Amino acid sequence: MSSLEELVSKAKMLHSEGRSTSQIADELSLSAETVTWLLTQQKGSEAPKDVLIDWSAISGHADMLKDSAVMMIKRYYYSKDDAGEDYCPPEVVIGIAHSGIPLATFIAAEENCLFTMFHPKKHAAGQNPAGSLNSSFADVSNKNCIIVDDVITSGKTVTETVSYIKSHGGNPVAILVLFNKLGIKEIDGVPLISLVKIERID
Numbered sequence: 001m002s003s004l005e006e007l008v009s010k011a012k013m014l015h016s017e018g019r020s021t022s023q024i025a026d027e028l029s030l031s032a033e034t035v036t037w038l039l040t041q042q043k044g045s046e047a048p049k050d051v052l053i054d055w056s057a058i059s060g061h062a063d064m065l066k067d068s069a070v071m072m073i074k075r076y077y078y079s080k081d082d083a084g085e086d087y088c089p090p091e092v093v094i095g096i097a098h099s100g101i102p103l104a105t106f107i108a109a110e111e112n113c114l115f116t117m118f119h120p121k122k123h124a125a126g127q128n129p130a131g132s133l134n135s136s137f138a139d140v141s142n143k144n145c146i147i148v149d150d151v152i153t154s155g156k157t158v159t160e161t162v163s164y165i166k167s168h169g170g171n172p173v174a175i176l177v178l179f180n181k182l183g184i185k186e187i188d189g190v191p192l193i194s195l196v197k198i199e200r201i202d
């Protein structure tokens with residue numbers, strides 16, 4: 001089976017389980033437009049320009065996951081060096097559920113600082129779903145925070161996180177991701193630093 005066929009069957013399976021287009025898009029880290037195309041496969045319609053990222057060969061091994069997390073925080077310090085700016089070491093590292101959590105945990109351990117996790121509203125249940133910080137972990141108020149996730153696709157999740165942290169008294173100093181599919185460099189004034197930028201040139 002080709003990777004496209006695999007993707008189509010994965011999208012169809014999730015759809016048959018009752019997931020919405022945006023939920024499938026989140027789960028597969030694709031745009032909603034791509035998921036619609038995968039589900040409908042209209043004859044003659046061109047596939048949207050999107051890229052599938054499968055990093056399970058790394059994420060499935062805790063040692064490589066840790067190596068990736070260490071590279072992310074190094075990348076933050078190198079980017080500060082490159083810009084000739086002062087370091088702002090994090091006081092709290094915030095992992096966005098779910099995939100950002102293990103990366104953030106390793107970074108917080110490396111930096112010997114506090115750790116917490118953010119649950120975006122897309123993961124919340126109920127009629128008025130809302131994002132939340134997990135109160136079993138560190139508090140963010142009056143602290144310099146680094147936000148960590150694996151991938152940015154539309155930027156919605158990270159944007160929600162930045163706004164939540166600011167409104168709860170935290171000071172986000174950087175957003176670290178492995179893969180930036182959006183090509184942006186900051187969100188609401190907070191620098192976005194990735195290990196890999198993914199851009200199409202056609």
Ligand SMILES: O=P(O)(O)OC[C@H]1O[C@H](OP(=O)(O)OP(=O)(O)O)[C@H](O)[C@@H]1O
Pocket residue numbers: 025026027028029096097098099100149150151152153154155156157158
């Ligand atoms: O930029 P966006 O369009 O908001 O998409 C990126 C988000 O989508 C994925 O989360 P998801 O909840 O789907 O998966 P996860 O539970 O594996 O982290 C990914 O881990 C990011 O958090």
